[in-house]
Amino acid sequence: MLIVQKFGGTSVADAQCIRMAARRITDAARQGNDVVAVVSAQGDLTDRLLEKIASVTSSASSREADACVSSGEQISAALVAMAVEEMGFPAVSLTGWQAGLVTDTQYGNARVRFLRGDRIQKELRRGKIVVVAGFQGIDRHENITTLGRGGSDTTAVALAALLNADRCIIYTDVDGVYDKDPRKYPDAVKFKHIGYDEMLAMCRGGAQVLHDRCVELARECGIRLEVRSAFSDDAGTIVGILE
Numbered sequence: 001m002l003i004v005q006k007f008g009g010t011s012v013a014d015a016q017c018i019r020m021a022a023r024r025i026t027d028a029a030r031q032g033n034d035v036v037a038v039v040s041a042q043g044d045l046t047d048r049l050l051e052k053i054a055s056v057t058s059s060a061s062s063r064e065a066d067a068c069v070s071s072g073e074q075i076s077a078a079l080v081a082m083a084v085e086e087m088g089f090p091a092v093s094l095t096g097w098q099a100g101l102v103t104d105t106q107y108g109n110a111r112v113r114f115l116r117g118d119r120i121q122k123e124l125r126r127g128k129i130v131v132v133a134g135f136q137g138i139d140r141h142e143n144i145t146t147l148g149r150g151g152s153d154t155t156a157v158a159l160a161a162l163l164n165a166d167r168c169i170i171y172t173d174v175d176g177v178y179d180k181d182p183r184k185y186p187d188a189v190k191f192k193h194i195g196y197d198e199m200l201a202m203c204r205g206g207a208q209v210l211h212d213r214c215v216e217l218a219r220e221c222g223i224r225l226e227v228r229s230a231f232s233d234d235a236g237t238i239v240g241i242l243e
Contacts, residue, residue: 001166002124003028006038006134006156010173011230012076013043021230022083024171025129029089034124036159038134039080040152041072062107066136066146070096073133073152081131091129094119096136096144101158103137103145110137110145112158112217120163132159150211157214161221168223170210175229176237177202177209193238215239 005028007021021037028035041049049069053060060068077093084091100117103110123130134152139145147154153170160168174182175190177199182188194202196219203212209227218225218240228236 001032002034002036002163003167003169004036004038004156004160004163004165006152006168006170007040007080007230008152008170008172009040009043009045011171012039012080017230018076018079018083021080021171022087024230025080025084025131026087026089029129036120036124036130036132036163036165037080038132038152038156038159039073039076040134042076042079045072045075063143066107067144070133070136070144070146073135077131077133081129084129084131089129090127091131092123093131093133094123095133096155097138097142099130099132099159101132101137101155103139103147105139105141105143105145107143107145109148110139112137112147112154115159115162120159148213150214153211153214154217157217157221157223157225160223161217165223167226168218169226169228171228171230172209173230174209175232175234176227177207177239181207191237192235193242196240199239210239 011021012018025035025037046069074095081091081093100115100119102113102116120130134155135147137145177191177194178188180188199215224241225239226236
């Protein structure tokens with residue numbers, strides 16, 4: 001079975017979180033699965049990179065801005081791969097362009113077009129866990145592009161579709177999809193299952209657990225999403241297709 005796992009910024013925010021993510025990755029591999037993990041930048045690193053850009057220019061080119069902010073996910077990918085190897089499993093980190101994720105040319109809000117080459121499949125055949133930097137790809141001119149808000153979620157869904165994965169699990173800081181923010185409202189109710197259209201309506205109404213482009217792509221490609229907590233083993237929410 002091929003499993004795509006996605007870990008958000010809070011899920012890789014520090015060394016302890018990275019080890020927890022690596023444990024989930026290696027647990028899946030230990031069960032005999034091929035695993036592709038997609039990671040976001042740590043914590044607020046993307047915001048700090050944007051501040052660095054602003055500190056040197058008020059008119060950064062879109063190309064250079066994407067080249068800069070994409071580095072956060074590359075750091076996470078390498079750190080997670082190191083943690084996985086520390087647990088005794090071979091791993092390799094790949095940038096978006098190394099993974100072959102080709103996008104259109106819209107800097108800052110690019111859309112995935114196709115997967116070029118078979119680097120991910122080759123690494124899986126070598127017995128490695130593949131850790132991919134989310135939020136980024138490469139356009140036809142070989143320039144780094146970023147996928148916009150929620151880009152790592154989109155990376156995970158795109159790879160699940162392009163690789164014909166059996167499962168796509170989105171690990172986040174809440175244990176599923178609720179009717180309202182459980183961090184603010186103690187009476188929030190968690191969904192066991194929610195359809196694509198209902199999830200999209202929630203996203204566009206301000207729910208932040210998933211991003212609308214990710215859900216749109218999942219609906220388009222028929223990808224069943226599992227939204228689960230990175231910090232507990234509680235049952236999550238199925239988005240889209242029920243088995």
